[in-house]
Amino acid sequence: MAAEALRLEFAVVGHPNEGKSSVVATLVEDDAIRISPWPGETRESRAYPVRAGDTVRLLFSDTPGFQSPKKTLAWIQEHEKQMTGRDLARAFCAAHARDLDFTDECEIFSALARGAGILYVVDAARPVRKTDLAEMEILRLVGLPRMALINPKGGSDSVEEWKTALRKTFNAVHVFNALTAGFSERVRLLSALKAMDPDVEPILHPVIHELEQDWEKRIRLSAKKIQDLVTAVSTYALKAEAVDAREVEVLSARLTLRWQEGVRGLEEDCWEQLREIFRHRFFAPSPDLLALVETDLLSREAFRVFGLSRLQLAAIGGGAGAAVAAGVDIALGGAALGLVTAAGGLAGAAWSYLGTRSGDVRRVAGIRVSGFEVSAGPVRDARIPWMVLDRSLLLFHALVTRTHAAREGEKEAGQGLLNVFDNEERKTLAAFIKDAAREKRDGDLTQRVEELLVSILRRISLGKDQRK
């Protein structure tokens, strides 16, 4: 089937201020669509594309709300016997092109005249009223494929009442909260669109498949970006030479700052790329989240909130030490009664614990002085890459769970997300971070970590508390 033939259009219609623009913004992932609590923000019908990669597969038309539903219904009732569908919509537009009372209706019907399927949006927070019944009747008489969307934006007090009323007129009724719907809800809605019309299914099926593949591609790309960030931070180093001995101290302090700024720059580059991947052009994290992800990486607060605690790191270090020492025990044929393993574990734990003493910023940044030469990094404190990873995951979570219709900050900033890792995953990541700090390249480990991050991001995109 030709690419052009795979294009479908749906007109999102309804009463003013029911959240039509929010639904469109969420479905097409476009945060530039004007959304306002003040009714009547949308004044003309405009089609927005849903892309799979670079190809436009679906069009969702945002339309103004009905302003004269009763008069429109009277006209439709008068003419529906002579024509239906697109022709009726076209005739309406032609008859009312110059009538200021029907400006908004003409905009709605112009989308229907193109043969767009109808998505009728209602707010579940309020009861059904006569105006709504008039609107439903208009859409029924027009006779185009239609589905109702119950948008519980202000509450869901009247969902059942709406369902009962809508089922009388619409082929399908779907509850869809435009302000919270994640990718899976969006896909579910697109799948539900198949029920509107049997002709739609063969077109929609490959489109949904393409969209799912596209989402998977975005998750993989994000995992790669985050992995690259962790590697870059682990190996990030600076070097400078002082003019004389007195200058060394000043240079050390300056280099510590530059190192921090450098790491921050790496983080920001990664976040910018994540924003682009998820098409959040105007994404502005809430002040809470911003304060959290922009906390000075070497501050006490950052150490408290992000990454793994010293004890958790000691446990990972102890495990690694014990694994190495166990080899010696085996070689001795158990003559050491496992004492080498225990000693190895203890040494590893102590090394990890003592190696993550907080408080000395310069030590954390890995400041070394050799004569007049001062170098900063690679980072000595194992917690830093974990913290960077944690912050990126937090931002990723905000990006995938925040819909493009949201115009306010997140309600809660949340805490670190490293709890989604199990022990095995932590160990694998710890090994990767250790190798990265030593600039050791292990292709197999890198591949494993990438897959691991993909799996974690997939889980996060489904919900913050999803454990393996």
Next chain:
Amino acid sequence: MAGKIATKISDMVDTEWFLALDTELGEKTLSDPELVKGILPEMPDAACLSHWLAFQRKRATAEGQRPLVGEQVVFALKLGVFLLVFLGFICGFSVALGLLTYDGKTPVNLLYALLLLVGLPLISVFLSLLILFFRKKSLPLSYRLFLSLIIAFLFRLLKSAGRKIPLKVQNLLAVRGRQMERFSAQYGHLVRAFAFFAFQAAGFALVLGMMCAFVLKVIGTDLAFAWQSTLMPGAELVETLTRTLSAPWRFFLPQAFPDPAQIEGSRVILKEGIGGLDARHLTAWWSFLLMSLLLYGVFPRALLALFALWRLGERVREAGIQDSRVQRLGFVLRRAALRGEEKNRTPSPEPPRPVQKTPLEGPFLEKTEKPVPGPQAWELWIINEIPESLHQRIAEKAAALMGIEPCGVFTVDMDALSSMNMEAPLTRVLALEVFMPPVREDLQMLREAAVKNKAPFWIFPVGRPRIFPGEEARMEGPDPEDVAIWSKRLEGLQEPRPLLHGEVNHGR
């Protein structure tokens, strides 16, 4: 119910000024016991407005020593007129002085003098009369085409700008635009009458200035008048012209009518100059010119200025403030007075009496009892989509808000609103759900009802009904955001328009 008190410009300005101040400060400012003291519940809007204005003026004068805004505006207007008159006089005087010069060789050109002293005033009078009588006539086709092009261009600009301006701002602009329209509808004719008067006064001052300069020159200097033209018209033509012009005074003031000898004797022949002309003929023209100036300049201009002054006075007398703001003001003041009376009468408030409900629908609405006439009498109309279990509560709340109980409570269909019987001049309060924003159709119906109702037409906003299984519906207070949306949309309607009770809070 019409609130029409202002008979002076200062009254109007002060009313507008204090109304705007009170709107900004809210209705609480109207509950001042001193203000309410003079209000009676049966007072019409005009009387309430008059009392309120007097009170506001008194308070403003007591608070500061600055003169009232009305006085300032009147002073500014008088100053404006005076300046225009002064300017007119100076212009006329200067023009006449510039024209009337004689150096012994070159006399004043009679045709110039006629054009300036007679032609100019006559043309300006003619234009003034055109403006006065043909202002509302349709414009020429070319002008209309040009105007429609300009309007189309501006409309396009406005449309493209509209896409970039948030709707909230657009609504605000619409309200401001509506206020301008209201101002124009209410005071446009007054402003035009004032401008007309100011220009007529200036016009009169202009010809007066000319006359003063003319008389001064004639008395204080030696002037010679002669006529000449490149086209070399015969003396007969000039004679015809002078005879026509002097027709009104020729018979009772013959000395101000130039005879043929004088006309022939003051003709300047090219190259010859005035050396051969008789001085008597050259100077005799002044009386003719003075009479021309008096009759064709000063007299019509004075008449027009007097007419403009009379017209301005009429417009001021006709002008008055009759809109929803005055209705709201009257309502709030009367309610405060009613509450005050009840407080004085019964120290412990009685529990609200259940309101008798008469649920009748459609245009054949009949009242069960004759309403008490008077501005405080009102009916409650409840939209039939509101659950019936809430009607009693709405009636109680509305009664508390209006200050007295309604004459009747009715359920009505929104679609049948404009076909309802509204013959009795009663205030109607429509209990309407506001959780859905108003659409154009609703606003049109509400405005039609407000136009049809001879008394104020109020909207009592009702919030979302909360229905829990097994329980009766509960009423929720209207969301302030919804009330703001309705308020702005209603303010955007033309007068007379429905009024919204913005202080409704049903509680739970």
